[in-house]
Amino acid sequence: MSESSLHLTKLEHRAVIKFLVKKGKSAKDIFEEMSTVYGESGPSSATVKRWTRLFQQGRETLEDDSRSGRPNTAVTDENIEKVKKIVLEDRRIKLWQIAEELSISKERIGDILHNRLHMNKVSARWVPKMLTPLDEQRRVETSQEFLDLCKDKLEEICSRIVTVDETWIRQYDPESKQESMQWIEKGEKPPKKFKHDRLSNSRRNGRQTQLNQCSVDSLGVNERRQSKPASGV
Known part of the structure; x- marks a missing residue:
């Protein structure tokens, strides 16, 4: 949908x-x-x-x-600006929280956000690592240097390469898709979320971490290593 x-x-x-x-x-x-x-x-x-x-x-x-009496004046230019300011300060704020802060009904807040400010709330897109433009450029340059080095011996050289990858498996409370939802303006790219640094999570919170290492060559996986679980200090 x-x-x-x-x-x-x-x-x-x-x-x-x-x-x-x-x-x-x-x-x-x-x-x-x-x-x-x-x-x-x-x-x-x-x-x-x-x-x-x-x-x-x-x-x-x-x-x-x-109804007789004074017409509804909740959707005013002043309130629209107030709602925009609140949302831009906290992209994850909920409708009822804005409604309570401004003493306006949740339905009016929704009308202002969707029909006046043209904003929607979307879930963050998960990516393995958050690469900066400089990181991306370095990867391109390194890959090109490797190709230039191999020239016409690419297959022979690749058959002798052993690569190693590692990942930290840690105990943490994953953020649900609903919890990651943020308000974005029309035409704005959806937010991203990525794997957090293990020191800023596991060690700081005193939770268990475990390092998994895997080495791979042209024939496939040839070795796996798994460290003993240890609580972060």
Whole structure:
């Protein structure tokens, strides 16, 4: 399901609630089902309960009842700027947290983010290592130097190469896809996450680490080594 298809208007949310009420679902079941599908962009529990009750009582229209008095002024230029500033300071902030800070409903915050600021919340893309442009350039240059060195003896030289790779296996609490979600602006690249430094995690937190080494030649893996688990100090 595409990211944009998860962000429905309030009328579309009410249509979903109405449909599920017609199927005999309870307010609790409807809220859990919509939370699973739509995540944070879904309606709050209180909203689901209120509209479930109205539809169970025979209401057919999805529109709000006309109200007298002062019109809703939550979506103002000032509030839009406030929401943008808060999100740019903390890309992982949740809708309800912004709503509490500004005393605005979660639905209005969602409207400002998606329809006024054109922002979406996406999960970070995992990469093995975070390489800088300089790291990438060095890899290209080193590979080219090797090819120049081998020239027409590439196959012969490669058959004599033994490479070694190692990785630290450590005890840690992995970040879930949901926890890694961040707000991004339209056209902005999604964030990345990579394997953290073992010293900044395992040793600092006193958790176990283990080093796995593997050597490979042209015939395949010829040796594996595994260190004994040890707690970081």
